[in-house]
Amino acid sequence: MFEKILIANRGEIACRVIETAKRMGIKSVAVYSEADKNARHVAMADEAWLLGPAPAKESYLKGDLILEIAKKSGAQAIHPGYGFLSENADFSRACEAADIQFIGPPATAIDAMGSKSAAKEIMQEAGVPLVAGYHGENQDADYLQAQAFSIGYPVLIKATAGGGGKGMRVVWNNDEFADSLASCKREALASFGDDKVLVEKYLTKPRHVEIQMFADTHGNALHLFERDCSVQRRHQKVIEEAPAPGLTPEQRSAMGDVAVKAAKAIGYVGAGTVEFLFDEDGSFYFMEMNTRLQVEHPVTEKITGQDLVEWQLRVASGQPLPCSQDQLTINGHAFEARIYAEDPDQDFLPATGRLNHLATPNTNDHVRIDTGIRQGDEVSVHYDPMIAKLIVWDHDRDAALARLRGALADYQIVGLKTNLEFLSQLAAHDGFNEADLDTNFISRYQEELFPEKASISDELLAVAALYTMLQQKDRGDQFVADNADPFSPWDSTQGWRLNEDNHHHVTFVDKDSLVEYPVVVHFRSPDFLIELESGEWSVNGSMNDKEVSINFNGRQFKSSVIESGHDLNIFISGKEFALSVKQEGLSDDDDQGAANLTAPMPGTIISVMVNAGDKVESGQPLLVMEAMKMEHTIKAPADGIVSEVLYNEGDLVGDSAELVVFEAESKD
Structure with missing residues (x-):
């Protein structure tokens, strides 16, 4: 060793x-x-x-x-x-x-599977089932389009090198093909240094099921069962689980045998994953082989009780596999949720920023967290925006799902956009709970997974008001203790006023909708009387660090409040709400009548499609920028005229940099 x-x-x-x-x-x-x-x-x-x-x-x-x-x-x-x-x-x-x-595997195996096209040819010769498609060397755009037409739409264009959903586009008709191909090739070249693509039939309701396999230098090879990775956005996995729900023992065995056969066909050594498209009729097709450990390997570890990294180290040092196929069994069910710095409401646009606050669920035999990030760390534009992997296990799928929902509710991140709320929506969705899975799950349930933002409730305003007043009282108590005459009524922090009721006006602003909520708080020792638009409510409670315990209208509950400047991030029952405390004397700038388009993050301009003076329609692409190895198209927000294009192709742009000055068409 x-x-x-x-x-x-x-x-x-x-x-x-x-x-x-x-x-x-x-x-x-x-x-x-x-x-x-x-x-x-x-x-x-x-x-x-x-x-x-x-x-x-x-x-x-x-x-x-x-x-x-x-x-x-x-x-x-x-x-x-x-x-x-x-x-x-x-x-x-x-x-x-x-x-x-x-x-890892020998270079020959990496070469064999490094090109998706070459891999499919090898698998075809080995008798592994394939989806119909073109995997050849001819990369002429017209030729590829003709192949797509021959295969029949919809088709999937996919970079032959790399993975992670980059350089992939679904094309639904012939008119879309040329633009989608150009975009795929640009993204593939930027991500993998190779712009070759393949074209294959796009199955409309497939599942993504993959087999974890292992081989050693002594001629032994086996599989450690399967994972279902169907729930994806931009062809990248969001939640994975093991075993795949609904597979029969016969299907599991057949897919496992094919995966081992594929590994032996290329002289594989070490950990690898053979990925399949699993169709509604139970048929399955080879998609690709990843010649490395997968991000989602922990769910396999949880159901088998094996440490796959230990297996890698032992095999690489020349030892045989630690067990045989018949010694492996499936125990229980596991999920992995990938926690990303991204904005699901903006097509999962990657986010950057600092984790100003991080609180995680307690880890134990049922809950595991794999992460490389701590509170105070920064997610930068240079690397993948994944913050952590949350892995849960229990004796069956329903119990494991309950663990997942509970752990997500206990996860708190403040400082940048994350997909935590989306993951909670997904884990609670009936379709997911019933294992109605396919790679289009998110788009199929778009409206339910992306509901309108919850309005600011009276309970939430009460928490914000109580927190604000308790903070003010604590600061006052500290000031008095340090500086004041403890016997003077003028230095009391108990709400004493001469000839008037003690009250405070506070305005909270919903940071999503920018709707303002005025609140009047009256001191009624030891309680507070809070005036909201719905009426007057008696509130009392206490604060311990960031946790607020509150009694509001007879309902007692706890909440976490994270304060940053004039912003309050409030967590109630696993949901996060962002409020700001409006400062007197400050007002928003007047609308200048011009719509200025800005960069969603630092990146590079790779295509400019308009010039100053061009008249454009709402939704028309104006330019394309690349950030975090993904392309982002900046589109016109309305009909209007491009006043000025501020950057050229190849220019680097900073976060929130103004890219295009745009005059919206007058509605008068």
Whole structure:
């Protein structure tokens, strides 16, 4: 077994590998970019080495530098995690040449599966079922469009290299094909350095079911059952579960046998995942093989009781697989929810920012959290916006779902947009609870999963008002204790006033709708009388750190309040509400009549489609920018005229930078 390994990655997977290495008595070497110098994986490792600036191509993708560090540190092996260099055959070969063990499959296997087109040809020869499509070398746009027409719409255009939903588009008719192809190729080139694509028939209601397989250097290969990863946005997984609900033992065995057959066909070693499209009639088709550990591997660990990272380390050190196929059994059910910095209401646009407040559910045998981020850390534009993976387990699917809903309700993040509320909506949805799953689940239940924002309730305003007054009282008590005459009525903090009722006017603003809610609070020791539009209510309660206990109109409940400047983030029953306290003397700027379009995050302008003076229609694309390896199209908000285009193709733009000055057409 290795004495020291280097983890050529960052974030939660680096932390995950370090945890197993520590348990096995193996020393760990971390690498980091300048942006990650204070990251959790750096703190956890036995030692850490600087790679370079924040961009991945100048740090985590510098294979030659990582190998140099491995030699200097005395690491005998390199674990690549997932992403970055994990499926880079050249890096695997370089490790072999440097006499450092690559903890992954041989370069030949990575080569074989690295191109989705080549992989499908190999699988076809091995007798693995495939979806109808074109996987050839001819990349001429007209030829690809002709192939799509021959296959029959809808079709899926997919980058042959990489994964993670990048370089993928569903095309519903011939008119959409050219633009979708161009966008796919741009995104694939930016993400993987290769713009080749394949075209295949798009199944309208498939499930995404994948088999976790493992092989060693002694000729042994097996599978550790399946995961259902059907719930996706932008072809990226949101919630995964194991085992896949509704599969018969015969289907499970057939898919597992095919996955092992696929692995043996390419001389595979280590952890891998064979992904299938599972159709409504029970048929399944090979989609791709990921030659690495998957993000969702923890659900397989929870139902099998195995540590897959330990398996990787043992196999890479030359040991045989720890058990045989017949020794593996499924125990219970597990879910993994990916917690992202993103805005589900804006088509899951990635978000950046600092985690000013982080509170997580308690971890135990039923609840596990894999993360590389702590309170105070920043999610930057340079890397994937995943904050954490929340994994839950119980004896059956219904019990595990209850665990998931409860754990999500206990998860709190303030400082940037997240998908936590969306995940809670999803986990509570009847269709999800009934396992009515397919890869179009989110779009199929769009209206139910994206309901109108809840209005600000009286209970919420009462919490905000009570918190504000208790904070004011605490500050007053502290001031009196430090500076005042304790016997003077003028220094009392108990609401005493000469010849008048003690009351305070506070206006709270809903940060989503910008609706204002005036509140008048009267001091009635030891209670408060709160005037709302609905009437007057007696309120009392207490505060312990960020937790407010309140009695409102006979209902007693608890809430968490996170204060940042003039903003209050309030958590009640697992839901988050954002209010700001309006300051007197400040008013919003008048509408200047011009609609100015801004960058949703830092990025690069890759296409400008209009010029100053152009007349455009509502929804017409104006420019395309790339950020976090995804394309974002900026569209006209209404009919009008482009007054000025402020950036050119290739320009870098900052967060909220004004991109286009636009004059909306007068409605008079």
